[in-house]
Amino acid sequence: MSEPTTATAATSASAADLAARARALDAADELGKHREKFALGGGSGQEDAGVYLDGNSLGALPAHVPARLADVVARQWGELRIRSWDESGWWTAPERIGDRIAPLVGAAEGQIVVGDSTSVNVFKAVVAATRLADGGRDEILVDATTFPTDGYIAESAARLTGHRIVPLDPAGIPGAVTDRTALALVNHVDYRSGRLQDLPGITAALHEAGALAVWDLCHSAGALPVGLDAHGVDLAVGCTYKYLNGGPGAPAYLYVAERHQDRFDSPLPGWNSHADPFGMTPGYRAADGAARGRVGTPDILSMLALEAALDVWDGVRIEDVRAKSLALTDFFLECVRVYAPGGRVTAVTPEAHAERGSQVALRCAEAPAVMAELIRRGVVGDLRRPDILRFGFTPLYVGFADVERAARTLADVLADIPPAGA
């Protein structure tokens, strides 16, 4: 592929070489020690834990979370009950946990609030961005390759606010933004191809034309540096159940840049975002700061499981995570090239590091059958219909031996499943 030295190595590499390389890479891996923080066993009766390459869909369980959540349930809810809103810090959890996520996405404190689903936060962000935008701007640019919920929700926001949706490839945004553009909603990493979009460049192009940048970080937060503040992003949303390991359906988050907070005008002004929530007055008056992005009563059990899960990041630099992520995906691409029968799979994920997230997507005509068999053999990725095999690499708990094994198993499966039409 793009790097000549790798291509040369690939042509001459053998399975034994790659297995040895994997061992050496794991031995030198500074992040490898974090693997023990996660529950990666296969469960009772299963000796082999397999290889989990679906952390870009649902992150693995941090091993200390069950005990922490058990305390939340049995003591905070069961014994303290209503007192826990104050005494156990339930009330302040959305901003407190937002501040834990902030350094991972390059945000200073006080700009992120946790709660609701990603879809609901996309709605808040898009409607609020139309209200922050200068008058007369009636277009919303939407990443046409985006995870579909963003497009559906943006369409609904446009319908309610009288805007027009312009779907386009993110690379086309700098050329498409005009004085009619209110905002663009873009995924930082494409959920299907794993392509990393140019957040600094697209944001700058939008700003130059007087438009706002709203980024969806679902597939980048926790896998690579985002630099929200450094690049002047206006609003952002993300989920916490992928690379942040917060648990199934864990609450999402909303980032509102400090300079916009005073004029952030939420379409979901629930009582939790009121300046004096327990005044319970009939008139709405928005809270200052990140709390303005709240809506209703926060979902405490899921939220505090997420808070506990974030402990795995203590002492971890996101730049180191990114370096290992690229090494893992490089190595996977190399192993696939060496092991997999010619022509059966094609990488959809870009080779260039600057354009790659933390997953590898392979196009394969027999993708549904291949993924089912891979999972049966203990290598868990996922399928994106009709023909994408998707493998996510979470640097805190995936090692290079996992990568080599996954590629080798894929080759075995491809050898056992005849090509379509054969």
Added chain:
Amino acid sequence: MSEPTTATAATSASAADLAARARALDAADELGKHREKFALGGGSGQEDAGVYLDGNSLGALPAHVPARLADVVARQWGELRIRSWDESGWWTAPERIGDRIAPLVGAAEGQIVVGDSTSVNVFKAVVAATRLADGGRDEILVDATTFPTDGYIAESAARLTGHRIVPLDPAGIPGAVTDRTALALVNHVDYRSGRLQDLPGITAALHEAGALAVWDLCHSAGALPVGLDAHGVDLAVGCTYKYLNGGPGAPAYLYVAERHQDRFDSPLPGWNSHADPFGMTPGYRAADGAARGRVGTPDILSMLALEAALDVWDGVRIEDVRAKSLALTDFFLECVRVYAPGGRVTAVTPEAHAERGSQVALRCAEAPAVMAELIRRGVVGDLRRPDILRFGFTPLYVGFADVERAARTLADVLADIPPAGA
């Protein structure tokens, strides 16, 4: 108060009489056996568990929930991981749990979906109701005494859809509804006073004028029969962390009457409400049935804690719960009348059974100090500023001896805290 026989009893009753009455009432209480299903201990080191009369804010922990949630975390998330979306029934949880709530609010299956906060569901319901309403109807009637989030969210929905908010007392709705009324949003039980609104009468009056009825069931579901289907309610929302004991911030629910489902047009059409969510197509096509009310990925930990919590309703008739609830609040009002120093507290909750929910609100000039001291002495109610002492009675775990003790402790506290200005 209103019933002469009670008034006569009250004047002659003594503490000994009331304590004996409480014992007899508890002995005859068919629902008393359910109390053992809940964790009501005071926690380590506390011998006396106290009296918990705040289940109308946060329901007590059902004792079997911790073990069930531990299994969800350690096995379903920790071991099965992504496979649990199918194998552990995560994907179908929102409708499955909706169907568990349905009989408690008088709904047939297939009309309730669980997810998001009450505020977010109010938004869905109000916007969708404006779209279901006949064209040209530009007014939304809103219960002016309502829990404030409903009013704030309705105001936002009105702003986005070009409607006008008309705030009024719920009793005034039948006289105010016109051919300009699209819908009314009403709380079934007022969170502050505990007044039960006339759901059948108000719904019928709205329908007679061609308008829709949207009810908020936060303070009635699980405490009294609602009869959504029987009374022809159009849309309803409710929380699950009060009388349904689902846990702090547990997901709320949305009811869309079957006859409206085909035309239910959500302002939050997230990918989970798509007819083919894993098709991940750019065009939105709404799912059939209750699933159309979904938005994003469901919050599994909180949702499955709620599902477990609903087991306490097995074999319980909501009519029996209502009968005990009224007996509890009657007895509390009687005990307060007998014990409390004259003139210090005034019941705000209606005497008439047809107008009373499952709480008693007492106005008291010294309410903040009184409630703080009550809690210190083990009787947990809550305060609604500036001067309301609020006591909720959850028939599944509150008994008559609790009621007598709470009223007696209140009288002691009032005796120890001098009247304002004294």
